[in-house]
Amino acid sequence: MNLFSSRTPLIIFLIFLIFFKNQPLISAQNTNFNFPSFDSPESISFLGDSYLRNGVIGLTKQLNDLPSSSSGTIIYDHPIEFSNQEFTHIASFSTRFSFSITNVHPSSFGDGLAFFISPDNQTLGSPGGYLGLVNSTLLTKNKFVAVEFDTRLDLHFNDPNENHVGLDIDSLNSIKTADVFSVGIDLKGGNLITAWIDYKNAEKSLKVFLSYSSTKPLEPLLVVDVDLSEYLREFKYVGFSASTEGSTEIHLLENWSFLTCGVRSSRPRFSPFNVSDNSVIRSPPRKRVSASGSKHHRRLGWGLGIAGLAVFCVFIGLLGYISVKKWKGMRMDKSLKAELVTGPRQFSYKELKAATKGFHASRIVGHGAFGTVYKAFFPSLGTMSAVKRSKHSHEGKSEFLAELSIIACLRHKNLVQLQGWCAEKGELLLIYEFMPNGSVDDVLYQVSDQGLALKWPYRYNIALGLASVLTYLHQECEQQVIHRDIKTSNIMLDANFNARLGDFGLARLMDHDKSPVSTLTAGTMGYLAPEYLQYGKATEKTDAYSFGVVILELACGRRPIDKEIEGQRMVNLVDWAWELHSEGRLAEAVDRRLNGVFNVEEAKMLLLLGLSCANPDSAERPSMRRVLQILNGEAEPVLVPKVKPTLSFSNHLLLSRLEDIVSDGEGGQTPEHLFEISVV
Numbered sequence: 284m285n286l287f288s289s290r291t292p293l294i295i296f297l298i299f300l301i302f303f304k305n306q307p308l309i310s311a312q313n314t315n316f317n318f319p320s321f322d323s324p325e326s327i328s329f330l331g332d333s334y335l336r337n338g339v340i341g342l343t344k345q346l347n348d349l350p351s352s353s354s355g356t357i358i359y360d361h362p363i364e365f366s367n368q369e370f371t372h373i374a375s376f377s378t379r380f381s382f383s384i385t386n387v388h389p390s391s392f393g394d395g396l397a398f399f400i401s402p403d404n405q406t407l408g409s410p411g412g413y414l415g416l417v418n419s420t421l422l423t424k425n426k427f428v429a430v431e432f433d434t435r436l437d438l439h440f441n442d443p444n445e446n447h448v449g450l451d452i453d454s455l456n457s458i459k460t461a462d463v464f465s466v467g468i469d470l471k472g473g474n475l476i477t478a479w480i481d482y483k484n485a486e487k488s489l490k491v492f493l494s495y496s497s498t499k500p501l502e503p504l505l506v507v508d509v510d511l512s513e514y515l516r517e518f519k520y521v522g523f524s525a526s527t528e529g530s531t532e533i534h535l536l537e538n539w540s541f542l543t544c545g546v547r548s549s550r551p552r553f554s555p556f557n558v559s560d561n562s563v564i565r566s567p568p569r570k571r572v573s574a575s576g577s578k579h580h581r582r583l584g585w586g587l588g589i590a591g592l593a594v595f596c597v598f599i600g601l602l603g604y605i606s607v608k609k610w611k612g613m614r615m616d617k618s619l620k621a622e623l624v625t626g627p628r629q630f631s632y633k634e635l636k637a638a639t640k641g642f643h644a645s646r647i648v649g650h651g652a653f654g655t656v657y658k659a660f661f662p663s664l665g666t667m668s669a670v671k672r673s674k675h676s677h678e679g680k681s682e683f684l685a686e687l688s689i690i691a692c693l694r695h696k697n698l699v700q701l702q703g704w705c706a707e708k709g710e711l712l713l714i715y716e717f718m719p720n721g722s723v724d725d726v727l728y729q730v731s732d733q734g735l736a737l738k739w740p741y742r743y744n745i746a747l748g749l750a751s752v753l754t755y756l757h758q759e760c761e762q763q764v765i766h767r768d769i770k771t772s773n774i775m776l777d778a779n780f781n782a783r784l785g786d787f788g789l790a791r792l793m794d795h796d797k798s799p800v801s802t803l804t805a806g807t808m809g810y811l812a813p814e815y816l817q818y819g820k821a822t823e824k825t826d827a828y829s830f831g832v833v834i835l836e837l838a839c840g841r842r843p844i845d846k847e848i849e850g851q852r853m854v855n856l857v858d859w860a861w862e863l864h865s866e867g868r869l870a871e872a873v874d875r876r877l878n879g880v881f882n883v884e885e886a887k888m889l890l891l892l893g894l895s896c897a898n899p900d901s902a903e904r905p906s907m908r909r910v911l912q913i914l915n916g917e918a919e920p921v922l923v924p925k926v927k928p929t930l931s932f933s934n935h936l937l938l939s940r941l942e943d944i945v946s947d948g949e950g951g952q953t954p955e956h957l958f959e960i961s962v963v
Contacts, residue, residue: 313374314363317540330407331355331415342396342415342525342534352529354415356407357536358522361665363400363543365515373512374543375484378521381497381537384434385473386530393471393532394437396525397451398480399429403667403719404520405778412437415524417455424720428452428514430480430491430505432463434471434532446470448491450507452514461491461505468493471532482511484545517645518660627691628703628714635659635670635705635712642672649722658717668702669718673711687713689764697752699775699785718783720776727771727836739881741780742837746889747914748782749774753830753907757823765821769829770810770843771836809843809856813899813930824901830910831896835860838889840874857897861927864894888913888920895921899930 320338321327329335332344333355344353365374378398386393397414409418412435417425429451436445440455446464449457463470470476479492479499487510490503521541525534638659639646649656654673661668690701705712720726723745726737749769756764766784773786812828815821832843835856843856860872873886892913898904905913905921912918 313543313545314361315542316359319538321536321538326360328358328360328404329355330358330405333357338537340523340536342523342536343527343532345533351527351531352410354407354410354413354524354526356415356522356524358401358404358520359541360404361662362404362518362520362660362667363541364517365519365543366517372545373484373515375482375545376541376543377479377481378539378541379477379479380523380539381475381477382432383473383475383535383537384432384471385533385535386471387533393434393530393534394526394528395432395434395470396523396534396536397429397431398478398521398523399427400515400519400521401425401427402519403717403778405719407524407778410526410528412440412455412528413526414455415526416451426453426514428511430478430489431455431457432470432478448493448505450489450491450505450509452509458509459505459507463493463504466493466500466504468495475537484512484515487511517640627687627701630703630705630712630714632705632707632710632712634661635714638668639670659714667717669715671713671715693756693760693764695752695755697748697755697782697784699783715785718775719778720780722772723774723776723782723833723837724771726776726780727840728842737780739877739885743882743885743889743914744780745774745776745782746834746837747911749784749830749833750907750911750914752782752784753826754911757826757907763823765823766826766829767821768807768810769826769833770807771833774833812901814901822901823907824904827896827904827907827910828898828901830907831893831898831904832857834889835872835893835897838874838886838893839872840876857894858927860890861894864890864923865925865927891920891923894923898923898928900928903928 316326318327321335321340322338327340332342332353334341334345336345340357342355342357344351344355363374363376365376366372380398382396384393384395394410394412394414397416399416407415409415414429414431414433416427416429431449431451433442433447433449434445436442441457443460444462444464446469447460447462449460451457468476474495477494477497480489481492482489487508489505489507489509489511491505492500492502493504494500523536523539636642638661639657642655642657646657646659647655648658648669654671657670657672659668659670660666687701687704690698699718700716701713702716703714705714723737727742729737753766753769756766768786769784773784775783775785777783810829810832812825815825815828835841836843839856839860841856841859845854845856846852847854860869863869863872869890870883870887872890873881892905892910896904896910909918909921913920
């Protein structure tokens with residue numbers, strides 16, 4: 284009995300330690316996959332002109348002896364984890380694959396293929412010398428690490444010859460190249476070639492081996508001393524791309540294996556006994572114990588028991604506190620969920636926290652009035668998403684419910700697709716499909732080393748897509764949707780630079796042909812219609828005004844409110860463009876960064892359409908359906924007066940109200956001279 288009594292507290296203490304010892308640990312994962320052939324490549328995505336035939340992958344178009352310009356990509360569907368959360372361990376990797384490059388007509392030259400590592404799974408570049416890696420108009424947009432097997436001498440990219448291997452990082456100007464003829468191999472000879480690419484992070488070295496046989500050569504063809512740590516952080520995608528330009532070159536891939544090593548968690552494994560998992564605790568042989576020794580052990584047992592009991596009580600107290608807090612959170616969640624519509628998937632908070640690495644700062648891709656947007660990876664789905672996290676749970680509740688209830692029932696190719704939602708832990712979160720090219724605002728004003736990022740065809744297509752989705756929202760939905768916050772930072776770009784309208788936190792539903800309700804709300808200075816500032820009434824005409832400002836931005840490459848090129852005076856884009864129009868110099872408003880490379884007629888149409896939509900008199904603005912017809916060439920453009928109409932408001936407009944209505948999203952002050960408002 285005494286023996287049992289002395290051991291009971293100790294047993295409780297040991298149970299407590301075992302409880303914590305068995306808690307799950309987060310560990311990073313190494314990757315290993317192998318395709319001996321491609322008979323059933325369920326984990327591979329085909330982009331562009333790539334295809335599968337008889338267990339062999341073709342990266343460019345199938346040919347019938349006719350020259351072709353083509354580009355294609357294949358990507359392993361599941362992102363590869365190249366580092367742990369703290370970036371303390373970066374993976375080494377090895378890949379092996381067999382390929383052949385054949386040319387039906389030997390006199391025809393092609394371009395070659397590349398193995399790449401990319402942060403997204405939408406890498407598809409242009410035909411020609413771009414190897415399917417980069418877009419000809421956006422040379423620095425795609426981010427990648429690639430090993431090129433180049434079959435064309437392109438002086439633009441400083442190629443040494445038409446038969447070389449090179450390492451490329453974010454550019455087709457190779458860091459280092461090697462002549463493949465030096466090992467007796469002709470890349471485009473039609474023979475099956477096996478390549479090995481090994482990167483060892485500890486040595487900061489990448490090696491490329493080539494052979495006509497399946498035996499790896501002792502000496503590498505290319506050795507590059509390079510630290511890829513900055514390019515192999517978190518999750519990346521791996522794949523192959525190829526391209527041709529007016530040639531009969533064919534690029535085939537017959538097998539592929541890939542593995543990483545060295546990715547591990549930086550967290551030490553907790554063990555109260557400081558032994559390995561494979562250790563065995565052996566019982567010591569029994570000894571006779573004296574009476575004094577028995578008393579000593581009894582006192583020691585009671586000491587440990589009391590200490591264990593105290594720790595256990597603290598643990599119970601903490602558990603009770605957490606339970607009460609969780610119960611309160613569940614009450615809020617339950618009341619909130621009762622207001623939510625059914626449809627999109629409900630994610631758990633645990634899922635989202637894991638997918639965003641604990642909402643880590645490295646996963647932030649944007650900020651908005653609603654809160655912060657994070658990039659999220661879901662291993663079970665093998666997909667990337669964007670998670671919008673509310674800045675303030677209570678204040679953001681109405682915006683959250685508005686966005687969810689509205690966009691959940693909308694379907695249009697130019698809308699950002701809602702994938703799900705979460706309302707737990709006092710948090711409000713929305714999950715959207717990930718837009719790899721960011722927002723129009725990000726890209727429009729970005730100038731790379733190679734020149735302007737957003738070329739004219741993309742700009743016109745963005746205007747067309749935005750007009751299409753606004754026509755849908757205003758006139759084709761069961762209930763009319765007024766967005767109320769149309770601006771370039773809320774227009775996202777998918778992998779093909781198609782416009783996707785998002786951020787419905789300020790949107791409102793209303794029946795068609797009903798009078799708008801006056802509501803005090805927020806917006807962004809420069810995009811707000813004058814009558815909205817006066818009355819706070821959102822209509823389809825106020826959305827049309829914002830649309831007009833956006834397409835003026837696209838045509839002019841200037842922000843809605845910007846400083847003069849020379850001087851410090853702030854200039855309103857609509858006023859500036861209208862002044863040029865009144866002087867017969869509207870063509871001068873076109874973005875000079877385009878260097879004259881644009882469709883003159885389309886540019887003139889966009890400028891006039893922008894001014895007509897931004898007319899201070901809302902009655903004179905065209906409907907979005909009419910705008911869409913004009914952009915499609917199905918209707919005549921709207922006549923725009925040479926002189927900008929003035930607007931008269933009653934004197935009850937208070938400047939203090941502007942501060943309530945207008946958000947500081949565009950930074951700041953509200954200069955009075957930016958508005959043509961006469962007080963009567």
